[in-house]
Amino acid sequence: xxxxxxxxxxxxxxxxxxxxxxxxxxxxxxxxxxxxxxxxxxxxxxxxxxxxxxxxxxxxxxxxxxxxxxxxxxxxxxxxxxxxxxxxxxxxxxxxxxxxxxxxxxxxxxxxxxxxxxxxxxxxxxxxxxxxxxxxxxxxxxxxxxxxxxxxxxxxxxxxxxxxxxxxxxxxxxxxxxxxxxxxxxxxxxxxxxxxxxxxxxxxxxxxxxxxxxxxxxxxxxxxxxxxxxxxx
Ligand code: ADP
Ligand code: ADP
Numbered sequence: 023x024x025x026x027x028x029x030x031x032x033x034x035x036x037x038x039x040x041x042x043x044x045x046x047x048x049x050x051x052x053x054x055x056x057x058x059x060x061x062x063x064x065x066x067x068x069x070x071x072x073x074x075x076x077x078x079x080x081x082x083x084x085x086x087x088x089x090x091x092x093x094x095x096x097x098x099x100x101x102x103x104x105x106x107x108x109x110x111x112x113x114x115x116x117x118x119x120x121x122x123x124x125x126x127x128x129x130x131x132x133x134x135x136x137x138x139x140x141x142x143x144x145x146x147x148x149x150x151x152x153x154x155x156x157x158x159x160x161x162x163x164x165x166x167x168x169x170x171x172x173x174x175x176x177x178x179x180x181x182x183x184x185x186x187x188x189x190x191x192x193x194x195x196x197x198x199x200x201x202x203x204x205x206x207x208x209x210x211x212x213x214x215x216x217x218x219x220x221x222x223x224x225x226x227x228x229x230x231x232x233x234x235x236x237x238x239x240x241x242x243x244x245x246x247x248x249x250x251x252x253x254x255x
Contacts, residue, residue, distance in 0.1 A: 024051040024074065024184055024216050029083035031069050031240075043069040044080070045240040051233075053183075056210055056217040058231035058248075060224060066240040067220035071186050074218065075107055076100065087184060105133065108177030112189035114169040116161040116176075122148065123157040126175045133180060147175040150212075151205060167198035174205060178213060185209070187219035191226055199223075203230045228252060 031044040043066045051057040061067050072078040073085050076092060085092045087103065095103060116125050126144045135143075148154045151171040153164075161169055170190060177185055187206070191199040207230060210217060221227060227234050227248060234251050236244040244251055 023053055023086075023088055024057075024218060025049070025084070025086040026070075026073075027084040027086070029070075029073060029080045029085060031066075031073065031078060032081045043240050044073070047083070047237075047240075047242060049235055049242065049245065051216050051218050053214065053216050054210065055233060056206065056219065056231045058227035058234045059218070059220045059237055060222065060227050060234060061220075061237035062222060065237045067222075067237060068188065069240075070237070071109075071188055071218065071220050074184065074186055075109060076104065105129075105180045106183040107186060108180065108182035108184070109186040109188065110170065110173040110177050110190045112192045114161070114166075114173045116169060116172060118161050121158050121160060122153060122164070122172050125161070125172055126179055129176060129179045143179060144175075147178055150178075150208075151175045165198070166194050167202055170194065170202050171205060174202075174209065178209065181213075183214075183216060185215050185217045187217065187221075189221055190219065192221065192223060199226065200229070206230055 026047045026049045029044055029047040032040050032042050034040040047070060059067055059070060069078060073080050079093065087106065092103065123144055126147055127140050130140045130143060145154065148157055151174055153168060153171055156164065156168065191202050194202060203226065206217065209215065231248050233246065234248050235242045
């Protein structure tokens with residue numbers, strides 16, 4: 023479970039240059055849920071996601087993962103916690119000089135897992151995302167949708183509790199988007215995960231999310247089940 027409690031984020035030390043990016047965010051994402059945060063550019067979506075993977079520290083408020091307050095952790099505990107967070111990106115962030123197998127193996131190599139474990143795990147994951155026959159290819163030999171499948175396999179390699187999706191389908195055409203969303207639904211069914219996705223694409227939220235929060239100017243202006251939020255009263 024992922025919880026934001028009254029999270030504020032202000033960028034900049036000097037008063038005249040400060041940017042208020044988040045103003046009192048409260049949200050709860052339960053295990054097994056796909057929670058979407060939708061908003062225009064500049065609304066605060068990236069800042070929100072960066073407060074979960076701890077690329078940014080909130081100026082005030084709490085971010086809790088399974089009741090653990092991320093801001094109270096020691097550097098060592100933080101490194102452990104980070105392994106429980108998988109992330110996928112708009113531009114996939116794959117290593118171009120590495121094969122598909124090596125890309126998915128990377129987080130496991132960094133964790134010091136054995137060769138046998140890595141081989142088994144990566145093969146399983148590539149088969150799960152439907153790319154076992156592309157293992158020895160390089161990212162540039164794949165389509166956008168296939169690259170995102172590799173990104174998803176890599177994000178799942180360390181058995182995370184939380185999967186963060188940062189505009190994960192924004193670079194894809196509609197039919198590829200649909201197939202990646204279908205894969206995310208399958209991820210939700212087969213892995214014990216909490217999924218938070220940020221996007222500016224309303225149709226993505228409607229297709230795949232259980233709950234949605236609409237963010238504007240760093241504030242959540244509407245929040246609820248997708249059916250409630252998208253149904254006109
Ligand atoms: P979104 O992801 O919805 O486009 P962001 O979280 O990137 O929104 O940005 C929210 C606000 O914070 C914007 O006004 C943006 O310019 C500002 N901002 C984001 N990152 C930084 C940063 N590192 N330094 C200063 N301002 C930032
Ligand atoms: P997105 O909206 O897709 O997040 P942005 O162009 O807003 O893309 O942000 C890209 C990167 O630049 C992020 O790391 C963000 O934190 C940083 N950034 C955004 N706005 C500012 C800003 N005003 N000053 C400094 N860094 C910023």
